[in-house]
Amino acid sequence: MHHPDANAMEVIPHNESIISLLLLRSDSEEILVDGSVDLFTIIRTLAPLDLVVGSVHYSIPANKLLFIGPGIAIKVIQATSEAGYRITFPDSFFDRSSKDAEILYSRLFFDYNTKMQVVNAIRPPEEVRHVLDVRAPLFARKSKALYDAAMKNHIESLLLEGLLGLPEVPDAYPTDQLSDRNLVNSFIVMLHRCYKKEHTVHFYANALHVTPRKLSRACQATYEQTAKEIILETLGKRAVNFIQSSTLSISQIAFELGFTDESNFRRFLKKQTGKTALSFRTP
Known part of the structure; x- marks a missing residue:
């Protein structure tokens, strides 16, 4: 353009x-x-x-x-x-x-x-x-x-x-004063730091001192996705990246991404991407 x-x-x-x-x-x-x-x-x-x-x-x-x-x-x-x-x-x-x-x-x-x-x-x-x-x-x-x-x-x-x-700033965000977009930005930054262990909207909402409903509404207004949809999409992208760029087994990748069971990870990836885990791995 x-x-x-x-x-x-x-x-x-x-x-x-x-x-x-x-x-x-x-x-x-x-x-x-x-x-x-x-x-x-x-x-x-x-x-x-x-x-x-x-x-x-x-x-x-x-x-x-x-x-x-x-x-x-x-x-x-x-x-x-x-x-x-x-x-x-x-x-x-x-x-x-x-x-x-x-x-x-x-x-x-x-x-x-x-x-x-x-x-x-x-x-x-x-x-x-x-x-x-x-x-x-x-x-x-x-x-x-x-x-x-x-x-x-x-x-x-x-x-x-x-x-x-970049100048140094405190880690804390004044989240009680954030607009929808700034709240979502803070959520996304936190998500990409914690996605391996934390997969729930409640965790991120609690960390940002807002209700899960408020966080999801802000995500919907900003990106036309709920907070849960953003978490699942991010987790799916990270999973595909791991499979494509690492030599870890599917089981190891599932563990790295916070799944306690490989079969659950495979079902999640199939539902999220429409493809099997192994289909993303270059022979």
Whole structure:
């Protein structure tokens, strides 16, 4: 959904793991993310950049990293000739392990008092240009698998750079004052930290000092899913990731994810995905 520009680079290797690289060059307002899809967004500014994130206008200096969570509309306003780079990706592209989940579902993208984190960029602009202007197209032409691996590595380096620049804050969230969206964000962050052991709405509602009904209503209003549906979907995604990326047996994975019985885990996965556990394992 970006303004056509011969200088813009859009790389989409395949539909299931969309990763989009866009060089921000525009003479008019341009929608970067429409907010209707769950994409994570990282923007590296090379020059001052005006953005509307959600409904808030920001004027961002050069050499900043911006981290914006899924479901938030982003619009750039009259970018300069070389304003920066935008990378968007779904959690299925980056999230392959518990470490990935911990990084992805952190305060970088889910913070109760802001829709966007802004930190100082560490790497020089020349290095960023080389990675995205030179290396990314070379990898893409070589093979999708090589491109995906290179870009996952690049995204991880940006996330670590962002985490390094985040200011320290207390662990406690003032949940009694949270809006629906902020309550759900806090729930999702907690869910991705505790999903291996805690599968009930009651646990998360109690930890967030709200009733299970209030939490489910907030989830329904924000994502059109109940809290229980989000828990089950998340557990299903994590299970598939474990099966695809680890050498653990199905029984071991079931135990890792808090199931006391392998047969219960297999039934859960079949119901959640419509496929058997072994069908996700590459021969």
